[in-house]
Amino acid sequence: MKSIFRQVALIGKYHAAVPPALAASSRAALEDIANFLAQAGCEVVVERDTAASTGLNGLPVADVAGLGAQCDLGLVVGGDGTMLGIGRQLAQYGVPLIGINQGRLGFITDIALDAYRTVLPPMLAGEYEEDLRSLMHARVLRDEQCVFDALAMNDVVVNRGATSGMVELRVEVDGHFVANQRADGLIMASPTGSTAYSLSAGGPLLHPGIAGWVLVPIAPHTLSNRPIVLPDAAEITIELVAGRDASANFDMQSLASLLHGDRVTVRRSQHKVRFLHPKGWTYFDTLRKKLHWNEGQ
Known part of the structure; x- marks a missing residue:
């Protein structure tokens, strides 16, 4: 079965210092997948940091901008962190992504590594479900000047320092005052991120089809401060009023x-x-599998 995708970007796990055993394992998996894609008629281009980290040689290499310009599919081999990182960078190019799970949970890298030879062929031939996920555009303003600008797929988190007490945060939605909250921090999560930190802090699951964000306090001082779902068309502002060593994570x-x-x-x-x-996939399949819900009949 031949692929409808002509050029495929191959992206793997990479870190500043990858242990030799992990690099060898990743390289072997990537080489196997690259050969499989070539047999399907694809031209494989390896993401630059992936090639440098794993020592994968003998294939064309490009940075993210190059992948976005020339590739019509990205194949991500790793965990959700790998997918989050490359997803934010490739979103502006409209390159679709398929995730092969070499990590632990795999909410968004949902194809098992040992099953890709069976699952991928029909997808490469055009039989797949497409799933669009919103990104959050966050900025840090200091004296009305932007000092930090980032995209997030999962969440934006404002939290206290490791050794300090609670922070006090002023929350506004579209310029309207909501509340001053004292807590260990505040999570603003997308539907994709509703199964991550937000969930562990007591937030609800949001179906990806919902055009909303969820605002979740972390260990709030006032127990009536509960998670709230907001429209994703709104602009949310979180101001640091008090607290030491606070930070914003994206x-x-x-x-x-x-x-x-x-x-x-x-x-x-x-x-x-x-x-x-894969064709027939639904969000509920992922929830059942990853959250170990009783599947029933």
């Missing part, structure tokens, strides 16, 4: 230190991440 992969008076603004990005899943 998908837990980038971080900005905050000063009193700093304002974190979050709005919906104009870009969306495109996920491709």
Whole structure:
């Protein structure tokens, strides 16, 4: 079965210092997948940091901008963190992504590594479900000047320092005052991120088809401060009123230190991440499998 995708970007796990055993394992998996894609008629281009980290040689290499310009599919081999990182970067190019899970949970890298030879062929031939996920565009404003700008697929989190007490945060929605909250922090999560940190802090699950964000306090001082679902067309502003060593995290992969008076603004990005899943896939399949719900009959 031949692929309808001509050029495929191959992206794997990469870190600043990858243990030799992990690098060898990742390289072997990537080489196997690259050969499989070539047999399906695809030209494989390896993401630059993936090639450098794993030592994968003998294939064309490109940075993210190059992948976005020339590839019509991205194949991500790793965990959800790998997918979050590349998803944010490739969203502006509209490149769809397929995730092969080499991590632990795999909410958004949903094809098992040992099953890809069976699952991928019909997807490469055009038989798949497309799943669009919204991105959050966050900025940190200090004295009305933007000092940090980032995209997030899962969540934007404002929290206290590791050794300090609670923070006090002023929350506004579209310029309207909501409340001052004293807590360990505040999570603003997308539907994709509703199964991550937000869930562990007591937030609800949001179906990806819901055009909303969920605002979840972390260990609030006032127990009536509960999670609230907001429209994703709104702009949410979180101002640091009090607290030491506070920071803002974006998908837990980038971080900005905050000063009193700093304002974190979050709005919906104009870009969306495109996920491709096997034909017949539904969001509920993922929830049953990853959250170990009783499947019943």
